[in-house]
Amino acid sequence: MALVSIRSVNKVYDGNVHAVKDVSLEIRDKEFMVFVGPSGCGKTTTLRMVAGLESITSGDIVIGDTVVNQLPPMDRDIAMVFQNYALYPHMSVFHNMAFGLKMRKFEKPEIDKRVRDAAAILGIETLLDRKPRQLSGGQRQRVALGRAIVRHPQVFLFDEPLSNLDAKLRVQMRVELKKLHERLGTTAIYVTHDQVEAMTLGDRVVVMKDGIVQQVGEPLELYNTPANKFVAGFIGSPAMNFADVTLAESGGRLWAEAQGLRIGLPDPIARRANGRNGAHATLGIRPEDIHLASPTDADDLCFEAEVEVIEQLGSEIVLDTRVGRSAFVASVDPSLRMKVHDRLKLAMNPARLHLFDAGSEAAI
Amino acid sequence: MIEGAVWRKWVFYNIPLILFVFVLLFPFYWMIITTFRPDGELYRPWNAANYQPFWTNNPTLDHVLYLFEETSFGRWMLNTMFIAAVSTVISLICGVFAGYALARLNFPFAGGLGTVIFVTYLVPQTLLFIPLAEIIRNFQLGDTPWALILTYPTFLIPFCTWLMMGYFKAIPKELEECARIDGASRWKAMVYIILPVAVPGILSAGIFAFTLSWNEFIYALVFLSSPDQKTVPVGVTSELIRGDVFFWGPLMAGALLGSIPVAIVYSFFVEHYVSGLTGSVKG
The missing domain is CATH 2.40.50.140 (Nucleic acid-binding proteins)
Known part of the structure; x- marks a missing residue:
């Protein structure tokens, strides 16, 4: 459990593409924060900088009370769920979920217990011996979630985790994600381009465009009092x-x-x-x-x-x-x-x- | 599939396919039939009454026995196998690491370096053997297997590197990123995640490298001279063609037996491993 603080962070690629411009955000402990915006708005880049997969051009990122700018991903105590799941294809579901614990040198019984607990929460106990290729899209998504929750990290990072699912499953998984967050209470940052996901999942929502934060607020606040024309047009369906x-x-x-x-x-x-x-x-x-x-x-x-x-x-x-x-x-x-x-x-x-x-x- | 009339299917599909298969397989058939044909039939003039080029009624193992009894063929096979295996392993190790570095580590000039490595593969061996001969002589490696084990990688490493680079690029980088968030260092992520996923690519590169070194001719011809050190392609052609006399039966038997190990290696790995390892990501 921790707060995440992003302070005047910039990201410039190859010296000319300014992907993230002076973003400052406070994500509170146990909060579910959603980054939303059209593609290329810098939301994923910001998330990847929090994860440590992308270097920070200037500014500070703080997780808990540690400045993590120079820390490699493994030392940030975060877990990330990727858009394409990124399951390890040669490992069974059990080993996919256990990999992070093994790398951190947990004892065998503890690994076993945690994986089984996570599998029970997600309803995938019967799939533990299967390989990823034997799973459906929704099951793979659950395994990817399971891999994140077994480690009990300080922060969950979600990079458009539902966008590869079909419409019906997406709604179902959205509800499950919400329940999961209420149950675990872990700080979460969730990136999506879908304003419906943003409105329904987020405790607060950050709307970004062209690398700049347009507005930060609770979903209804964005809906009722948009700060500018972009936010007004982006939130709500059909559009304003x-x-x-x-x-x-x-x-x-x-x-x-x-x-x-x-x-x-x-x-x-x-x-x-x-x-x-x-x-x-x-x-x-x-x-x-x-x-x-x-x-x-x-x-x-x-x-x-x-x-x-x-x-x-x-x-x-x-x-x-x-x-x-x-x-x-x-x-x-x-x-x-x-x-x-x-x-x-x-x-x-x-x-x-x-x-x-x-x-x-x-x-x- | 080609739609429409039956004649179209024959003209555009069946007949070209049959021709293609015939062109590919006929040399093998010729090799096999010559191996088992007695000398009397082999050297029978084409206008003789019982001339029968495509079949024999008196199959014999004479040529195969001659190969093992009168020449060092068994020795050549062992030489070739040892040289091909060791140079393949060396090249694979270098190629896998170089390919990974070129595909995944963003160091300056990575793209340009990849191209340069590929260009070295294009330098013809017929030119390269001249300076290499000088080097082999200076290191006093002439007429030893090491002359070939150390020179084959000059074309095998670029080949493996290029192949593995392409393969690593096709592996979603999220797999590695996920492993690194899970607590693996770059090295561990490579060993536990990327290399196992790349096994089909590594095996393909290995099979091709093995085949290339098994069949290699020029370096083997130049760097080896005593009959006991030779490889199969050089041994067969140098010991069984004496002046203008071609010992067709043993020659073809040598070619046939020499191609069997490659065929076994190839079919075994293709069958067992080079099937897709998929399912990690949305496909």
Whole structure:
């Protein structure tokens, strides 16, 4: 059990590719921290630097209370699960799991006990004599997890461990991982490009892009108050709608205007956007925060949209609509009936509006 | 498989395959039939009434017996086996380590060095034997097995290195990284994880190296002179071709017996080991 502290860490490859830029993070004891971002955002590189598989160009990484910058992987007391499992093909499941203990010169009975305990937790007791090639994808994944947990390390590192599994198994293993973490309480760092995994697994989530940390926070915090347009668009499915708008003051209120769209900004946002009259900005609203307008909706939150695609999902209908030059996706009540090219009056939930600076893309 | 009419299958698949198999196997057939054919039939003119080149009704072991009784063939076999085995082991050890270093250790100029090593493999032996002869003479190794054991690696090591480099590159580096996180040093990760996984590659390199040194001719011809020191390819050709007289029967018997050990080594290892060791990673 330990905290992991990443302090102003940089990684530059071959003197020109700056993969990780000045990342500082505190991962608390027993926390499940998820790094999420598109491929090439530096999340895996950061994880590999914590593991000691990648050198650190500048900065410090601390595990527990030791600066581990110069320590080889074996002395960092970590365990890692790789995307492709990396099971030793010539060893049985038992020996795969026992390898780390043998290398650390544990006594035979202790190795046996630990491997059997781990196998029991993961439900693979009957597979201990098999070779990796005789296992299914999900079983291999469990062995890879087992190999990590037998050592009782201070920190678990996961590098996209579920991305090679099919969709159904992935959901199942996600739940098991969560249970496993609750049971063991070991600090974990988990890298993924899947925002659903990030939201469901993480105690906290780090969103990265181009080697820079965009935002760190609890899943709902990222969802409700994204720090910038990238985080807003990355977290949530279907993704948040964005419309390029011009801010205009009239009648003592601030309006977001675009072709076919004129939304009166509610008070908190209007106050934060004070003094931006005439400026360009990006208006953001999640599909689930748009609904079919009813008489009770204020006119300044409504807009007319033309339906382009209807996706009936059973639990909801996802509508692709067009408003002037902007496209809006709305998820609406599944009982509604409509046709393509219908013109609908939709309304936005004022409490859920987001506004982003057109230049810096930071939330206003 | 080729789709369509039957004639297409014959023209583009069956007939080329038959031709190919025939071209490959006919020399072996010729070797076998000549080995067991009595001299009387062998030297019968082509226009004789009972001329029968592709079959014999009077098989004999005369040529094989001649080989063992009148020449040092048994000795040649032992020489060849010893030289091929020792030079293969030396080359494999060097090749495995060099290949691993070139594939996995990021030292400066690793890529360039790999190419240079391969280029040395391309230097023709027909040129290289001239300076090597000088070296062998200076070390007074002429006419000993060590002349060959030490010169064969000049082409075997580049060959093994190149082959093993390719094989190591194909092994996912996560295996090694995982071993190192599990507590193995680089050396232990190599010994316990990478080498066992690379066994098929090591065996292939070994088989090819063994075959190359078994068949080698020029160095053996140049560096060895007394009949007792010779290897099979040189012994057979130098002792059984006297002037312009070819002793076809013993020659072919020598060729046949000389190729058997290689064939055994090859089929044994191919059957037992060079099947895929897979399943470590998502495939």
